[in-house]
Amino acid sequence: MHELALAQGMLDIATEELARHNCKRLTLLRVNVGAMSGVVPECLEFAFTSLVQGTVHEGARLEIVKIPLKLKCVCGAEFEADNGPYDLPACPKCGEVFGHRVLAGKELQVDWIEGE
Ligand SMILES: [Zn+2]
Known part of the structure; x- marks a missing residue:
């Protein structure tokens, strides 16, 4: 499940950005996920939720666009x-x-970060 590594990478970007703005806790992370990115949004969400669990970021929302x-x-x-990444339309x-x-x-990128 490479979504776990991706979620970790996004979380790293987010915490780095938060630190730059003197924020400690992530509240919202919005990411753009393209249909051809190879990422399953549900898996990414699951990975993200398990990553933040028990950390200061627990409860942060992941918004997948x-x-x-x-x-x-x-x-x-x-x-x-919209017929999936593997069909040639x-x-x-x-x-x-x-x-x-x-x-x-x-696309597979962090689009928006909110913290407090
Ligand atoms: Zn044509």
């Missing part, structure tokens, strides 16, 4: 695909399956 997969076809059409305009450029959906 799911970023849909957005593709650009060779014909220029941009479209969102056809372009709704020309039907092309190959050669799409990924505009969004690979």
